[in-house]
Amino acid sequence: MKTAHDLVTAAKSHIQEIPLDLAQSDILRADILIDVREKDEFLNGHIAGAVHIPRGLLEFKLSATPEFGTRDLNIVLYCKSGGRAALCALALQEMGYLKVSSIAGGIDAWVESGRAVVKPEIIAFE
Template sequence: MKTAQDLVAAAKTDVVEVPLDQVESALIAADVIIDVREGNEFRDGHLAGAVNIPRGLLEFILSTDEALQDRSKHIVLYCKSSGRAALAAKSMQEMGYLHVSSIAGGFDAWKQAGKPVAHPPEPDFG
């Protein structure tokens, strides 16, 4: 029986993981940056310009959102430490997306390297 770690390890053999020292270039070249973490994780901080599509909804949103229908777009995915992003990238490849990559080490590696973190604006109830 396979574990989640087995599935992640298998996915990582089939997807492109961008090393941290090349992430900024990959982000500049990306048409879309997708944060596959849960909404509360995204609200705590994310990469600038990223859209939040939780891993559990990814395939459904990709199938219904016209802005994401173009399978030739360059898409960079990330999660907390890279497992969910690897699984998401593998799934997107199986859906026919041609240029999908994930960030090695995920958001944790990005933060630990002192890279900028964006935060959504707080609601103004005043």
């Protein structure tokens, strides 16, 4: 029986992972940067310009959104440490997307290296 670690390891052998030192330039060239973490994780801080689409909804959102129908979009994915993004990258490749990559080490590595994250302002109406 395979573990989650086994699935991630297998996925990483079939996808392109972006080394952290090249991540910023790849993000700038991307058509879309997708954060595949859960909503609370995204709200606690994300890479500027990222679109939030949780892992469980990714294939459905991309399939249902005409702007994402083009299979030659340059897509960069990330999660907390790289596992979920690797699984998502493999799934998108299987859907026919040609230019998919994930950031090695995820947002944890991004933050550890001193790179900035943004947090959305939550407005309370009282």
